[in-house]
Amino acid sequence: MPELELSDPELSIPGVAQYTAPEIRGRERLELNKLQKRLRRNVGKAIAEYNMIEAGDKVMVCLSGGKDSYGMLEILLNLQRTAPIKFEIVAVNMDQKQPGFPEHVLPQYLTDLGVPFHIIEKDTYSIVTELVPENKTYCGLCSRLRRGTLYGFAEEIGATKIALGHHRDDIIETLFLNMFFGGKLKAMPPKLLSDDGRNMIIRPMAFCREEDLARFAEAKQFPIIPCNLCGSQDGLQRQVVKDMLQQWELGHPGRLETIFTSICNVSPSQLADTNLFDFTGLQLDRSAPQPQYEFKKPGRIPEQIDAVNLT
Numbered sequence: 001m002p003e004l005e006l007s008d009p010e011l012s013i014p015g016v017a018q019y020t021a022p023e024i025r026g027r028e029r030l031e032l033n034k035l036q037k038r039l040r041r042n043v044g045k046a047i048a049e050y051n052m053i054e055a056g057d058k059v060m061v062c063l064s065g066g067k068d069s070y071g072m073l074e075i076l077l078n079l080q081r082t083a084p085i086k087f088e089i090v091a092v093n094m095d096q097k098q099p100g101f102p103e104h105v106l107p108q109y110l111t112d113l114g115v116p117f118h119i120i121e122k123d124t125y126s127i128v129t130e131l132v133p134e135n136k137t138y139c140g141l142c143s144r145l146r147r148g149t150l151y152g153f154a155e156e157i158g159a160t161k162i163a164l165g166h167h168r169d170d171i172i173e174t175l176f177l178n179m180f181f182g183g184k185l186k187a188m189p190p191k192l193l194s195d196d197g198r199n200m201i202i203r204p205m206a207f208c209r210e211e212d213l214a215r216f217a218e219a220k221q222f223p224i225i226p227c228n229l230c231g232s233q234d235g236l237q238r239q240v241v242k243d244m245l246q247q248w249e250l251g252h253p254g255r256l257e258t259i260f261t262s263i264c265n266v267s268p269s270q271l272a273d274t275n276l277f278d279f280t281g282l283q284l285d286r287s288a289p290q291p292q293y294e295f296k297k298p299g300r301i302p303e304q305i306d307a308v309n310l311t
Contacts, residue, residue, distance in 0.1 A: 032219050035212060042207040043075045050191040052202040053161060055085040060159035062150060063093045065106060065225030067217035068165035072205055074220065076163065091117040092153065094146055105223050118157065122149055151199045166203045168260050169210040175263060176241045187263055
């Protein structure tokens with residue numbers, strides 16, 4: 001990695017004007033090392049908990065040119081070097097023929113990195129802009145076209161896993177988008193079998209925060225390619241939800257982590273979906289042993305205890 005350049009030491013890290021440039025560089029390297037370890041630990045945890053990658057897998061890493069997919073590739077390559085199992089990585093980018101797309105950036109980056117790669121050229125841009133009415137978002141149609149192409153290509157090259165760059169914040173945003181606009185309680189699973197059973201999708205960064213990935217991309221100086229299709233539209237529902245969640249996190253630090261934990265800790269009997277829990281079959285069973293409750297001497301209940309916890 002190239003050494004971080006600091007044009008103005010006093011502006012690089014707020015509140016450290018008393019340090020010289022070499023000391024600041026040392027502190028920044030330390031912070032970058034901590035950040036890399038945290039991202040690697042979170043990716044490793046996701047891979048282990050969901051059995052995402054197995055010995056002999058050929059993992060197709062989907063690169064969009066954004067910060068998240070660059071970070072995913074970097075971390076997976078790092079893990080590949082030290083993992084106790086052998087697996088293959090191949091990078092794939094889909095050139096959707098968006099006007100102004102810098103076609104040379106990703107091939108040059110991946111060649112310099114020494115990573116096997118493929119560039120799929122398919123003009124989905126023209127299809128999306130032609131079929132989607134004015135003032136409607138491109139995301140739905142664009143993602144379906146892209147997904148179909150990537151699924152087919154994964155089979156063509158013999159990939160056993162398709163790695164997507166969605167992170168923790170993406171998963172939480174999707175949960176609220178489905179609740180608010182779809183009337184469904186669902187998000188993005190860390191591991192998913194396609195409907196036809198022919199492709200396995202994994203999201204190795206399911207436990208990673210977007211903030212960490214943004215800092216990582218800046219420190220590593222990834223050649224980011226802005227999206228001028230879906231990401232260029234105003235008034236996206238996802239952006240509205242993102243702004244709402246960011247405000248929640250500012251007012252109540254840690255709330256997003258709590259929400260994500262809830263996604264991983266579901267109690268079907270405490271919801272209302274009859275397909276997940278047999279409510280109609282519930283029957284009394286008074287032959288079961290009665291639980292024994294221990295009653296303590298009444299005392300003053302602390303005011304900070306939530307009434308919900310007293311039920």
